[in-house]
Amino acid sequence: MKTNKNFTKWPLIIAGPCSAETEEQTLETCKHLAETGLVDMLRAGVWKPRTKPGGFEGSGLIGLSWVAKAKELTGLPAGVEVATSKHVESALEFGMDMVWIGARTTGNPFSVQEVADALRGTEVLVLIKNPLTPDLELWSGAVARLLKVGVRPEQLRLAHRGFSFYGHGEYRNPPLWHLALEMRSRFPEIPMVCDPSHICGNRHRLGEVSQKAADLRYDGLIIESHIDPSIALSDASQQLTPASLATLLKSIRWRQSTTDNPEFVETLDKLRGQIDEIDTELIELLSRRMNISEQIGKVKKENDVAILQGSRWSSIVERSMLQAKKLDLNEAFLKTVLEAIHIESINRQNEVMNK
Ligand code: PEP
Numbered sequence: 005m006k007t008n009k010n011f012t013k014w015p016l017i018i019a020g021p022c023s024a025e026t027e028e029q030t031l032e033t034c035k036h037l038a039e040t041g042l043v044d045m046l047r048a049g050v051w052k053p054r055t056k057p058g059g060f061e062g063s064g065l066i067g068l069s070w071v072a073k074a075k076e077l078t079g080l081p082a083g084v085e086v087a088t089s090k091h092v093e094s095a096l097e098f099g100m101d102m103v104w105i106g107a108r109t110t111g112n113p114f115s116v117q118e119v120a121d122a123l124r125g126t127e128v129l130v131l132i133k134n135p136l137t138p139d140l141e142l143w144s145g146a147v148a149r150l151l152k153v154g155v156r157p158e159q160l161r162l163a164h165r166g167f168s169f170y171g172h173g174e175y176r177n178p179p180l181w182h183l184a185l186e187m188r189s190r191f192p193e194i195p196m197v198c199d200p201s202h203i204c205g206n207r208h209r210l211g212e213v214s215q216k217a218a219d220l221r222y223d224g225l226i227i228e229s230h231i232d233p234s235i236a237l238s239d240a241s242q243q244l245t246p247a248s249l250a251t252l253l254k255s256i257r258w259r260q261s262t263t264d265n266p267e268f269v270e271t272l273d274k275l276r277g278q279i280d281e282i283d284t285e286l287i288e289l290l291s292r293r294m295n296i297s298e299q300i301g302k303v304k305k306e307n308d309v310a311i312l313q314g315s316r317w318s319s320i321v322e323r324s325m326l327q328a329k330k331l332d333l334n335e336a337f338l339k340t341v342l343e344a345i346h347i348e349s350i351n352r353q354n355e356v357m358n359k
């Protein structure tokens with residue numbers, strides 16, 4: 005079945021339960037979401053790829069019929085997660101307007117190809133979540149597979165849901181914003197939405213992460229909402245009631261990409277000019293610093309001395325941290341910069357010593 009919808013609304017707000025659990029929960033959640041007037045599209049998982057067996061694995065086809073009912077009841081377009089060609093066929097049969105490829109599926113080229121083949125010739129919106137691993141090639145590969153079967157860029161959305169890592173941290177899936185931004189510059193014609201629910205894994209930081217996405221000029225959100233999160237069968241701790249979601253959505257400021265205000269344009273031009281000059285100086289300084297590293301390499305070679313001298317490096321870091329504090333520079337940031345410089349400096353010395 006073809007649905008020929010225009011999904012150009014900006015920002016696009018997709019919301020709904022992590023999973024369609026019962027007919028009542030699906031319909032109640034979606035009805036309340038629609039009543040907020042702030043949601044453009046519904047989402048609900050009916051096939052849940054669980055990390056371990058034994059969890060709630062979704063309600064399957066019957067769940068899909070509830071999502072179709074929610075769509076009819078609210079008049080909003082709706083979508084589900086798909087991971088196989090059978091899922092795609094069923095989703096299309098039930099009139100879904102959107103399908104999303106989940107993080108666990110994006111990481112598997114066999115599955116992505118199968119889903120892409122099943123989507124050939126359709127007009128539905130296709131969201132491609134980033135893979136679990138911070139691997140832009142896999143994410144790009146998934147996009148390429150969909151484009152290759154003829155899915156148009158306007159039909160695609162990148163969905164940034166953060167990346168897995170080992171251990172426990174402040175996020176369930178750290179966003180690594182720079183990777184998402186790199187992905188956007190690889191595919192400038194494909195809009196990107198943020199999935200703060202799976203980035204955060206809890207309710208507390210959803211507002212902050214959503215605002216950051218808006219500040220970075222994302223094109224919308226996909227966010228989880230449940231009529232009663234306390235009894236949700238999946239992702240209970242990150243879901244919001246429709247009322248709390250409405251409060252959150254009203255609080256977000258979506259920024260315009262630019263303005264014609266001449267004062268703004270002039271100030272921005274001036275500041276950007278200063279940044280460009282400083283960058284030029286920084287690069288010249290780095291080049292000079294590396295040349296000196298090479299000279300040090302030569303001297304060490306002549307005297308048969310090892311490259312790495314631990315105490316020297318710790319004293320550089322110590323001195324720089326003191327300076328960072330005085331100049332109001334973030335210490336973690338400066339440490340990252342210094343480490344990158346140190347690695348390159350060792351590489352340059354190593355080249356000289358082994359010539
Ligand atoms: C989901 O959206 O409910 C989901 C399973 O997401 P992800 O694939 O990002 O983990």
Ligand code: MN
Pocket residue numbers: 022023228238239
């Ligand atoms: Mn979920």
